[in-house]
Amino acid sequence: MTLLAPLPQFEATAQSVRAVPVAVAMGDGIGPEIMGACLAVLHAGGAALAIEEIELGETVYKEGHSSGIAPATWDVLRRTKLLYKAPITTPQGGGYKSLNVTLRKSLGMFANVRPTGAYAPFVTTKHPGMDVVIVRENEEDLYAGIEHRQTDEVYQCLKLVSRPGTEKIVRYAFEHARRNGRGKVSCFSKDNIMKLTDGLFHQIFDAIAREYPEIETDHWIIDIGAARLASNPGQFDVIVTGNLYGDIISDIAAEIAGSVGLAPSANIGAHGAMFEAIHGSAPLIAGRDVANPSGLLLAGVMMLVHAGQPKVAERVHNAWLRTIEDGVHTADTAPAAGGGTLVGTQGFADAVIARLGQMPRQLAPVHYADAPPVAPQAEPPARVRAEKHTVGIDVFVHWDNHDAAELAALMQPSGAGVLDLTMISNRGVKVWPGGMAETLTTDHWRCRYMACPGVALNPAVLAELQLRLARAGVAFVKTEHLCTFDGVPGFSLSQGQ
Amino acid sequence: MTLLAPLPQFEATAQSVRAVPVAVAMGDGIGPEIMGACLAVLHAGGAALAIEEIELGETVYKEGHSSGIAPATWDVLRRTKLLYKAPITTPQGGGYKSLNVTLRKSLGMFANVRPTGAYAPFVTTKHPGMDVVIVRENEEDLYAGIEHRQTDEVYQCLKLVSRPGTEKIVRYAFEHARRNGRGKVSCFSKDNIMKLTDGLFHQIFDAIAREYPEIETDHWIIDIGAARLASNPGQFDVIVTGNLYGDIISDIAAEIAGSVGLAPSANIGAHGAMFEAIHGSAPLIAGRDVANPSGLLLAGVMMLVHAGQPKVAERVHNAWLRTIEDGVHTADTAPAAGGGTLVGTQGFADAVIARLGQMPRQLAPVHYADAPPVAPQAEPPARVRAEKHTVGIDVFVHWDNHDAAELAALMQPSGAGVLDLTMISNRGVKVWPGGMAETLTTDHWRCRYMACPGVALNPAVLAELQLRLARAGVAFVKTEHLCTFDGVPGFSLSQGQ
Numbered sequence: 001m002t003l004l005a006p007l008p009q010f011e012a013t014a015q016s017v018r019a020v021p022v023a024v025a026m027g028d029g030i031g032p033e034i035m036g037a038c039l040a041v042l043h044a045g046g047a048a049l050a051i052e053e054i055e056l057g058e059t060v061y062k063e064g065h066s067s068g069i070a071p072a073t074w075d076v077l078r079r080t081k082l083l084y085k086a087p088i089t090t091p092q093g094g095g096y097k098s099l100n101v102t103l104r105k106s107l108g109m110f111a112n113v114r115p116t117g118a119y120a121p122f123v124t125t126k127h128p129g130m131d132v133v134i135v136r137e138n139e140e141d142l143y144a145g146i147e148h149r150q151t152d153e154v155y156q157c158l159k160l161v162s163r164p165g166t167e168k169i170v171r172y173a174f175e176h177a178r179r180n181g182r183g184k185v186s187c188f189s190k191d192n193i194m195k196l197t198d199g200l201f202h203q204i205f206d207a208i209a210r211e212y213p214e215i216e217t218d219h220w221i222i223d224i225g226a227a228r229l230a231s232n233p234g235q236f237d238v239i240v241t242g243n244l245y246g247d248i249i250s251d252i253a254a255e256i257a258g259s260v261g262l263a264p265s266a267n268i269g270a271h272g273a274m275f276e277a278i279h280g281s282a283p284l285i286a287g288r289d290v291a292n293p294s295g296l297l298l299a300g301v302m303m304l305v306h307a308g309q310p311k312v313a314e315r316v317h318n319a320w321l322r323t324i325e326d327g328v329h330t331a332d333t334a335p336a337a338g339g340g341t342l343v344g345t346q347g348f349a350d351a352v353i354a355r356l357g358q359m360p361r362q363l364a365p366v367h368y369a370d371a372p373p374v375a376p377q378a379e380p381p382a383r384v385r386a387e388k389h390t391v392g393i394d395v396f397v398h399w400d401n402h403d404a405a406e407l408a409a410l411m412q413p414s415g416a417g418v419l420d421l422t423m424i425s426n427r428g429v430k431v432w433p434g435g436m437a438e439t440l441t442t443d444h445w446r447c448r449y450m451a452c453p454g455v456a457l458n459p460a461v462l463a464e465l466q467l468r469l470a471r472a473g474v475a476f477v478k479t480e481h482l483c484t485f486d487g488v489p490g491f492s493l494s495q496g497q
Numbered sequence: 498m499t500l501l502a503p504l505p506q507f508e509a510t511a512q513s514v515r516a517v518p519v520a521v522a523m524g525d526g527i528g529p530e531i532m533g534a535c536l537a538v539l540h541a542g543g544a545a546l547a548i549e550e551i552e553l554g555e556t557v558y559k560e561g562h563s564s565g566i567a568p569a570t571w572d573v574l575r576r577t578k579l580l581y582k583a584p585i586t587t588p589q590g591g592g593y594k595s596l597n598v599t600l601r602k603s604l605g606m607f608a609n610v611r612p613t614g615a616y617a618p619f620v621t622t623k624h625p626g627m628d629v630v631i632v633r634e635n636e637e638d639l640y641a642g643i644e645h646r647q648t649d650e651v652y653q654c655l656k657l658v659s660r661p662g663t664e665k666i667v668r669y670a671f672e673h674a675r676r677n678g679r680g681k682v683s684c685f686s687k688d689n690i691m692k693l694t695d696g697l698f699h700q701i702f703d704a705i706a707r708e709y710p711e712i713e714t715d716h717w718i719i720d721i722g723a724a725r726l727a728s729n730p731g732q733f734d735v736i737v738t739g740n741l742y743g744d745i746i747s748d749i750a751a752e753i754a755g756s757v758g759l760a761p762s763a764n765i766g767a768h769g770a771m772f773e774a775i776h777g778s779a780p781l782i783a784g785r786d787v788a789n790p791s792g793l794l795l796a797g798v799m800m801l802v803h804a805g806q807p808k809v810a811e812r813v814h815n816a817w818l819r820t821i822e823d824g825v826h827t828a829d830t831a832p833a834a835g836g837g838t839l840v841g842t843q844g845f846a847d848a849v850i851a852r853l854g855q856m857p858r859q860l861a862p863v864h865y866a867d868a869p870p871v872a873p874q875a876e877p878p879a880r881v882r883a884e885k886h887t888v889g890i891d892v893f894v895h896w897d898n899h900d901a902a903e904l905a906a907l908m909q910p911s912g913a914g915v916l917d918l919t920m921i922s923n924r925g926v927k928v929w930p931g932g933m934a935e936t937l938t939t940d941h942w943r944c945r946y947m948a949c950p951g952v953a954l955n956p957a958v959l960a961e962l963q964l965r966l967a968r969a970g971v972a973f974v975k976t977e978h979l980c981t982f983d984g985v986p987g988f989s990l991s992q993g994q
Contacts, residue, residue, distance in 0.1 A: 105926060105933075105936075106933060106935065107935060108935045108936060108937055110937075126623065126728075139924060139926075139937075140924050140925075142656060142687075142690070142691060143690055143925075144924050144925025144926075145690065145691075145925050145989050145991070146922075146925050146943065146989060146991075147691060147692065147693035147694060147988065147989040148693070148891075148977045148978075148979070148987060148988050148989075149693055149980065149982060149987030149988070150977075150978070150980070150987070152660070152881060152882055152883055152885070152982070153659045153660045153661055154657055154658070154659045154660075155657070155658050155659070155693045155694045155697050155987075156655055156656065156657055156658075156693075156694065156977075157655075157656040157658075157691050157693065157694045157695075158653055158654075158655065158656070159639060159653065159654040159655070159656055160651055160652070160653055160924060160925070160941070161651070161652050161653075161654075162650045162651045162652070162924065162939045162941070163649070163650045163651075163939075164650055164937070164939060165924070165937075165939070190639075190741070190744075193639070193640055193642065194639060194642075194644060194654050195644065196644035196645070196646055196652045196653075196654065197644060197652045197653065197654045198654075200652050222744075222745060223744045223745045223747075223748040224748055226723070226745050226748065226749055227745075227748035227749045227751070227752035227753070228752065230727035230749045230752060230753050231623075231749075231752045231753045231755075244687070244741075247687075247719075247720045248719060248720045248723050248724075248745065250720075251720040251721055251723065251724035252723055252724045252727045252728075252749075254724070255724035255725065255727060255728045256724075256727050256728045258728075269935075270935070270937070271935040384649060385649055386649055388649070388895075394645075398885075425643075427636060427637050427641050427657060427659065427662070428637075428640075428641030428642050428643050428657070429602060429636075429641075436602075436603060438603065438604060438605045438766075438767070438768040439602075439605060440605055440607075440636075440661070440662075440767070442659045442660075442661060442662070444657070444659070446643065458967065459963065459966065459967035459971070459972065459973055460964060460967035460968065462963070462967075463960050463961075463963035463964040463966075463967050464960075464964065466956065466959070466960035466963065467957060467960040467961065467964070469956065469960075470955065470956035470957035470959075470960050471957065474956070475956065476956055476978075477977075477978045477980070478975070478976055478977045478978060479975055479976045480645045480647075480653075480974075480975045481645075481647070481973075481974045481975060482645070483646065483647070483974070485646060485649070490645060490646030490647070490652075491644065491645050491646070492642050492643060492644040492645075494642070494643075
């Protein structure tokens with residue numbers, strides 16, 4: 001918390017480059033000491049940063065701010081748009097909201113970026129060839145949190161995938177690959193099952209890939225991809241994927257690499273970006289000069305690339321690799337074979353500083369492209385309008401009986417010559433007309449009406465259908481309009497249809 | 498295909514037990530030879546099976562049946578309710594449907610059961626302690642395949658979780674644990690995010706767990722659980738989870754075990770059960786007596802337990818373990834250290850037969866409980882009715898502007914003193930009243946109306962709201978009624994609400 005002293009020098013060193021404003025949170029537990037060590041290394045490496053220290057975390061929570069951030073701090077973040085954050089402690093007890101969720105939503109940080117590497121033989125690992133970056137979509141998918149209980153038996157969560165959201169994350173992944181000297185981007189989806197939502201993700205991936213001809217690409221079905229990542233991570237480079245899949249595979253990658261203490265994370269958005277280690281504040285070892293600053297330091301390297309100082313980032317990263325190679329380590333990464341030089345937090349930072357300008361000899365040196373910083377678009381991309389026609393409606397009904405034919409007889413008359421009941425499904429399996437006796441039915445029925453020949457549908461016609469259904473005593477609980485877009489149906493068929 | 502000869506003996510051996518009718522598909526490629534080997538072992542072990550051979554797969558596809566099964570074959574499956582299936586070949590080219598999806602849907606097979614074990618040091622593996630069974634829900638979740646494109650920008654897939662579907666799969670997992678001598682069942686879900694759908698799964702798991710006090714239980718958030726499974730599978734025993742999560746983690750388990758050729762799989766339902774190896778028909782090595790019959794043999798062991806012959810299952814399984822221990826192996830599982838006895842498909846079966854009655858000495862012997870077979874309930878469980886009240890509606894609107902306040906002004910009057918517009922969100926984030934300028938908005942808006950004080954809602958009132966909206970020119974695309982069940986809201990709040 002007493003870090004203000006070195007800051008003037010910090011800026012003086014980097015006179016040739018315009019200093020980039022950065023909000024720095026010293027954090028809780030081991031936070032202040034590892035942040036101090038990291039800033040010293042970045043400074044010595046030539047980073048041009050104009051630091052504004054902010055308070056986040058335990059003290060702020062205890063002052064009564066339920067998200068761990070004081071209102072005035074937002075002004076700093078809105079100004080710097082860049083946050084370098086040490087781990088914080090969320091106090092025990094209820095009523096405290098996740099600081100990271102609040103920051104992510106408020107600053108529109110749509111991308112979570114997680115590089116995970118192995119540094120064999122210098123750091124023990126089961127997966128020596130691993131060097132993978134996972135780029136996870138952060139805002140949509142099932143995590144939009146839109147859930148409805150519709151009947152006694154059936155609960156629903158909406159999975160939303162948007163074109164602009166997908167374009168942003170996929171483009172970010174390719175830009176990240178280009179600027180970080182990476183040659184391949186893999187897409188993970190389940191588009192063999194979810195042909196519309198995951199199909200959109202895959203299709204946008206293929207389209208944007210064509211703009212990056214120097215980058216190799218492939219696509220993996222999520223189950224097979226996750227299995228290969230778990231067994232053979234060395235075959236992957238950059239992976240871009242949706243929110244849920246990314247949540248799962250980024251935890252797998254961090255866990256199997258066996259070096260959680262070395263892993264950085266970035267959250268990137270149009271209105272701000274945040275860089276941190278993935279580990280916690282480890283209060284038990286706080287203040288003892290034993291914590292490993294590497295995760296936070298590598299987050300600082302990511303921040304420098306993001307902020308347009310790739311050569312400084314390269315210098316610091318290569319010196320860090322050389323330090324690891326030379327066997328200098330904190331207690332958490334003592335080599336299995338023994339040997340090396342055990343140092344403390346500050347000693348580790350000094351060792352990296354002493355190697356600035358040196359390159360690793362066994363580990364591959366990093367190279368960051370000297371490209372201008374590519375800020376994510378703050379403005380949404382232009383909308384592509386399709387010719388849209390409403391051609392039917394799915395009406396979901398809460399109905400306690402099990403006989404689909406009886407339900408069909410109840411529903412059919414309300415079509416009234418305008419709409420024709422064409423299909424009923426239960427949990428996605430067609431049960432009318434012509435279902436199978438073995439299908440277990442719940443109390444949640446999807447009844448599909450299509451427009452009768454020559455009828456043009458509009459929202460009023462579909463509201464009138466619902467009025468007739470209500471009068472017939474049908475307890476409908478939701479509707480989904482069926483539309484075509486440029487003549488292509490925007491709805492799936494049921495299994496068996 | 499010439500297996501009918503031994504069948505009479507097969508039944509004669511087992512005079513003391515009533516022979517269980519089983520449909521057997523010899524399959525394609527290596528199918529006939531490994532199935533022949535497996536039946537010989539099961540027979541010698543004392544299995545009482547009344548076999549009816551059926552044709553499935555390549556020949557049937559080529560005869561013009563697009564699902565790989567002829568109509569008359571259904572009669573056999575409906576009678577036996579038990580299918581022992583060798584791998585089949587789906588011909589190249591379009592128009593062929595997945596036989597397994599057809600069988601699963603038609604026979605209502607709600608559970609996919611995948612045991613994965615390591616047999617170190619006898620079979621090379623990175624995870625020596627692994628012995629995990631994954632019980633995956635097979636019918637609902639996102640894989641119900643209900644998708645809608647709703648606007649130019651936004652696509653949706655419904656995730657459905659039902660109480661009876663969840664009760665069936667969770668109960669099956671506990672019954673499987675009890676009958677297979679397993680001491681722990683873990684539940685994987687993401688109920689910290691999806692509090693209604695995954696919350697239901699977790700809550701039903703906890704409730705059913707109380708009926709099995711001898712079985713230890715725990716719950717893992719899917720991302721952390723998958724990561725632990727990938728890094729340390731030895732800590733898990735039986736895992737029960739939803740369709741998508743189960744799809745991902747069962748592939749991870751099979752892949753990291755490093756012994757795909759040894760892994761069996763079962764699909765269990767009220768109207769039928771199917772047992773098979775997880776590997777394919779390997780046409781390149783067909784007819785050469787080199788294929789490993791172990792995966793299919795262990796599937797046969799699962800079938801015997803399922804069919805109420807646990808002691809025969811135990812005898813065969815322990816003889817197989819002893820065979821592996823004795824270094825008898827087919828070419829695919831040659832020990833890394835060399836040595837052992839290389840045999841062919843038939844030779845391997847002979848070696849297992851020669852060891853019937855023997856127990857493994859280093860590997861843990863298996864024990865199957867001599868409990869009566871517990872068939873899954875064919876009838877759906879009794880419905881629990883809650884006191885349900887409709888209290889509002891979410892109306893989703895396709896709107897091309899970006900100003901939420903303007904949309905609110907357009908929507909509000911249609912409430913007409915009956916319903917009050919209380920919130921608008923975009924991709925789950927509240928944007929009105931009081932949203933943040935930084936939130937990127939798509940053309941897909943969720944507008945929440947709640948009943949005005951003293952107003953009782955019903956479907957007709959909600960249809961009338963839509964009529965007014967249609968007249969006001971609002972292009973709504975879907976609705977979700979908001980209900981309380983026994984006083985508990987059946988809908989989530991938006992982020993920021």
